[in-house]
Amino acid sequence: MIYIIVTIAVVLTLVSIILYNRLIQKKNAIDNAYFSMDVMLKKRYDLIPQLVETVKGYMHHEKDVLLQLTELRQRVLTGNLNTNEKVELDNRINSNLQNIVASFENYPQLKASDNFLHLQRSINETEEQLAASRRFYNTAVNDYHNAIEMFPSSIIASWMRLKHKTFFSIAGEHRHTPSINFNK
Amino acid sequence: MSAEKSFEEFCRDELAPQLLPFEQLRKRAATSGIIGSGLAALTFISFLIARANEAQGFFVVAFILLLPTIIFIVIYYNRKKEYVSGFKENIVHSIINFIDPNMRYNPHECIHRNDYEKSGLFLKTPDKYSGDDYVEGWRDKTVFCFSELHTQYKVSSGKSTSWHTIFKGLFFIGDFNKHFHGRTYVYSENNPQIGFFTKMFSSFAWDLEKVKLESTEFENKFVVYSNDQVEARYILTPSFMERLAKLQDLMGEGTSYSFVDTNIYVAVPIRDALFEPRIFSPNSYDCLGDYYNTVHIIFDIIDELNLNLRIWTKE
Structure with a gap:
């Protein structure tokens, strides 16, 4: 009888260790995905001064938006922000950036500039890399949610007090490739 | 690809004259292939009969047929090689060139x-x-x-x-x-x-x-x-x-x-x-x-x- 009890205890301990490690692995995967997203966001922030410098001579009507964009970038890079504040600022940067990209069409002389074309390519690339890193983050969060909700790992998860994480909203981002014409 | 010319027109006007000599080569290769296969079949049958009946005469026939069989098979492979190589270098090359001369x-x-x-x-x-x-x-x-x-x-x-x-x-x-x-x-x-x-x-x-x-x-x-x-x-x-x-x-x-x-x-x-x-x-x-x-x-x-x-x- 004692052997059966010991065997069950050993099996339960082993299963618990495996489940615990898996949960830690999934939690770390989210941190890893968040880090890669952060790298892409920094890449995007680095492009903002270049963008402002290249277009400010042409886009007189969007001067306020450009100024706001520079300020937001400064705040996100220098401020000691928590995740929610960071996400909020990032959303505002995103919206300003999209407004500027949308008004490129009104400045045909911009499209004649090689600097601008190169910059636009870099923006497209960074935006798509950012979208990819957000998708990776969301997949990691989804895996983690499955693990903390499904039995039997849900027992270990509640013991570890693991909480749900927020998904990043991709909102149809780059569902279709941006239709930007590079013909001068 | 020439926009003004369809592939059918290209085949009719340009490929058809080029295909004629290759058709001759193909027929020659096919003929030697058919003769070679026929001879091989005869050789094989003679050999089987000779083995089954221990008939020396069929062994002799099989050995006599073996040489022309080998010769025709060698001829077939040479002609096939010549035909396939010529066809690819001319006809296929022309088709590729028609699709895009830069390829x-x-x-x-x-x-x-x-x-x-x-x-x-x-x-x-x-x-x-x-x-x-x-x-x-x-x-x-x-x-x-x-x-x-x-x-x-x-x-x-x-x-x-x-x-x-x-x-x-x-x-x-x-x-x-x-x-x-x-x-x-x-x-x-x-x-x-x-x-x-x-x-x-x-x-x-x-x-x-x-x-x-x-x-x-x-x-x-x-x-x-x-x-x-x-x-x-x-x-x-x-x-x-x-x-x-x-x-x-x-x-x-x-x-x-x-x-x-x-x-x-x-x-x-x-x-x-x-x-x-x-x-x-x-x-x-x-x-x-x-x-x-x-x-x-x-x-x-x-x-x-x-x-x-x-x-x-x-x-």
Whole structure:
């Protein structure tokens, strides 16, 4: 009888260790995905001064938006922000950036500039890399949610007090490739 | 491709006169082939009768027939070689030239073994590597090359050796429209290389991980592995996944894709040889149309995957 009890205890301990490690692995995967997203966001922030410098001579009507964009970038890079504040600022940067990209069409002389074309390519690339890193983050969060909700790992998860994480909203981002014409 | 001239018109006006001498060569090769096969059959039958009845006369007949059989078979292979080589160098070359004069075609060349191995599409190292019908060129902004390939591995047990095919078909390499540094592999769900254990443990090489993607349609058709989860998603955007799924319907289920060294590699299994002319029946316009369509399969890969869209830093 004692052997059966010991065997069950050993099996339960082993299963618990495996489940615990898996949960830690999934939690770390989210941190890893968040880090890669952060790298892409920094890449995007680095492009903002270049963008402002290249277009400010042409886009007189969007001067306020450009100024706001520079300020937001400064705040996100220098401020000691928590995740929610960071996400909020990032959303505002995103919206300003999209407004500027949308008004490129009104400045045909911009499209004649090689600097601008190169910059636009870099923006497209960074935006798509950012979208990819957000998708990776969301997949990691989804895996983690499955693990903390499904039995039997849900027992270990509640013991570890693991909480749900927020998904990043991709909102149809780059569902279709941006239709930007590079013909001068 | 000349816009003003359709392929049918090209066949009628330019290929038909060129085909005439090759038709003569084909008939000569076919005749020697038929005679050689007939003689071989007679030799074999004589030999069987001689063995069954112990009739010395049939042994003599079999030995007398053996020499002309060998001669005709040798003649057949020489004529076939001359015909196939001439046909490819002239007719197939003209078709390729008609589609795009900038494309280079070499019937005796194939995709380099290094490129095949670099693609990482096949886990087994080939013991026998062969191929032909190499074409290279560019379509709009995309540089590409393709050829027919046949790779095999050897299994030796005791004194017997058997050869097994790893890949036979069309192998395509194209310049991808985005920069990337990692390696991403897209296999069809039923690819024999992706067995039960590979699926269970989700890694077939030390640094590769299975990539879970959001599209259910795509996940039902493909299995994706990569050494960079973010980069895999950068390559496989939602719209690219849709296009890849559509292309798979066009190419057939066994097609595999890899994204390595800023190139896209596509392996399309095909049973028949690519630009091989017929010997025992005349080469109709339908056959010529097949060669024309083969090149257009490559154009389909480039167009369907939108490889000419160059809006990122890779121009």
